[in-house]
Amino acid sequence: MSNNELPQRKETAVCDTWDLSGLFKNDEEWKKALDDFEKMAEKIPSFRGTLGKSADHLADYLDFSRDLNILGERLIYYSELRQSEDEGDSAARTMTGKITMAAAKARAAAAWENPELLDINEKDMETFMTHQRIADYRIYLQKTLRYRPYILSDKEERIIAMHSESEGAVSDTFSVLTNVDINFGYIDTREGRKALSQSTFSVFMEDGDRNLRRRAYEAFYGCYNAHKTTIASLYSGSVKQDAVNARIRGYSSARAAALFPDNVNETVYDNLISAVSGKLDILHRYYSVRKRALKLEKLRHYDVYAPLVPTAKKTTSWDEAVELVSGALSPLGDEYVSVLRNGLLGRWADRYENKGKRSGAFSAGSFTGDPYILMNYKEDSIRDVFTLAHEGGHSMHSWYSARSNPFMHYSYTIFEAEVASTFNEELLFRYLVNKSDNDRLRLYLVSKHADDLLATLYRQTMFAEFEKVTHELEEGGTPLTAELLRAEYRRLLEKYFGPEMEFEETSDLEGLRIPHFYRAFYVYKYATGVSAALALADRVLSGGSQERQDYFTFLKSGGSRFPIDALKAAGVDMSSPQPVNAACEAFGRLVDELERLL
DSSP states (O other): OOTTSOOOGGGSOGGGSOOGGGTOSSHHHHHHHHHHHHHHHTTGGGGTTOTTTOHHHHHHHHHHHHHHHHHHHHHHHHHHHHHHHOTTOHHHHHHHHHHHHHHHHHHHHTTTHHHHHHHSOHHHHHHHHTSGGGGGGHHHHHHHHTTGGGOOOHHHHHHHHHHHTTTTHHHHHHHHIIIIIOOOOEEEETTEEEEOOHHHHHHHHTOSOHHHHHHHHHHHHHHHHHTHHHHHHHHHHHHHHHHHHHHHHTOSSHHHHHHGGGTOOHHHHHHHHHHHHTTHHHHHHHHHHHHHHTTOSSEEGGGTTSOSSOOOOOOOOHHHHHHHHHHHTGGGOHHHHHHHHHHHHTTSEEOSOOTTOOSSOEEEOOSSSOOEEEOOOOTTOHHHHHHHHHHHHHHHHHHHHHHHSOGGGOOOOHHHHHHHHHHHHHHHHHHHHHHOOOHHHHHHHHHHHHHHHIIIIIIHHHHHHHHHHHHHHHHTTOOOOHHHHHHHHHHHHHHHHOTTEEOOTTGGGGGGSOGGGGSTTOTHHHHHHHHHHHHHHHHHHHSOHHHHHHHHHHHHHTTSSOHHHHHHHHTOOTTSSHHHHHHHHHHHHHHHHHHHHO
16 A cells, blocks of 8 residues: 555454443444334324323333433434544444434424423423423423414424425525536646536645636636526525515514524624624734735735645644644543543544545544544644644533533533634634744744634635625515625625725625535624633633633533523623624734734
8 A cells, every 4th residue: 555545444453443342332232222212103103192291291201201212312323433533434334324314304203292291281381390300301391382373283383394304405506506417617727627616626726826726716616607597596485485484473574583592683783783883993914914925015805715734744643732732722621631632642543544534524423432533633633633633622622512401402502612612722822822932933833824714714704794695684574686696795794894805706605605604693693602702711711710610611511501601601792792892802913013024
């Protein structure tokens, strides 16, 4: 095997792989558990019509549902983790397919659950809630009962459920069209012709060769231009679907419906846009710095991801990376650091790339088993050390949540998820910068951190503003044509990028290529999450034991609190614009440092 050839999965050292035995010892044990799950699921209909009879009847069903779902979670996590080891492994893909089908069948069999819960007399439910056997389910029930105003009749709910399978068709069509059917062609590079695609486009945009960036940009958006009407129609259909679903259930808007599950007031969303809009002068100054650093007469849209400085060369082994992350996180105390360190040096993580392994990185924390981490770690990439810290933050969040809450409400929301991971990255950045006596490395770290914060805070807020505008137009009766969508997106490009940027005729087509837009009102959580993480990092590093304990209160909350309340318990109020303003000012300090170092 040549040095450049990826090893087969079977050739990977066991010590470099995760140990899934906390879920199942092997595939055979998994298959037996799948049979158990299917047999358990057959009992679901026997509980129908019993939930309102007494607290004990309700508890019987909730106990059963808990056990069924714990087993289902173990099954799906194991099969999907096995599949991610080698996406070409047909056995693992078959396992995932089987549990997915079994879980869907179970959900269909339990479709009566919420309507029946909500049909219980309110006074009876209040009495049931005081019963000892209901204690672990009170929060779950309280959250379910919140939906009472938006639940329809059994017949209407069945109709909606029947239509739910087709709701992903628009998103799926967009994905197939842009990832499979559109042929973006090839780009001639120094190393020969390379395919242009959704995934390689970002690589081309980060290349130091400006002519290469321009050619890739023009070819990429040329393809979008050829399909602009179709893609605009798909996005318009997605927005229309959001609006119709909200109206059917009685929400005031699609945005109100999307924010309801997290109990987030729409003012939080508006405060984010308002606060970031008020700090755009900082972002505009960054682009001035970028223009000067790249020695350009005109800054173009294909220049925004070009590296300001060459990647700093630093080799960091896995063990060394773990020690760096452990040192950076030492302000969180011995338990946090020792648990994470032992997990990373042990077998929480699947460390290195092998043939067929899923790309990127993720953390998969469940109620049982370890909070597993998939990495494709490269020793010559400083960015991968940050990725390790990031995924470690997710895993420790899951570790504390699972140990501090009953199953029915241990899982935290996406709103909170990015806080713990970004918090770790922030501590690692400060730790490395403070340790660095190498100006080149320091410049790389500051530049990387500025780019990451820009992408998470400013760019996601721009996306959030676009979603707000498009849904308001649809709900106000204005058809979302390709021309209108492009005009609205160009207005936002000019607003956020400022006077230094010169756009191409096709630049506004970027608004038609963002897959997150097919999951409406999701992206704002990245911007609020990073703002909360920066505020909590400041609070923990400048505070004492109480501030640290407040942060652990947040990590342990799981789903026991709504996200705004969980973050308030940690010491940051995301209902106020103050954390967002502070995050923008932190970005400003990075821009100051870039000006000094460049």
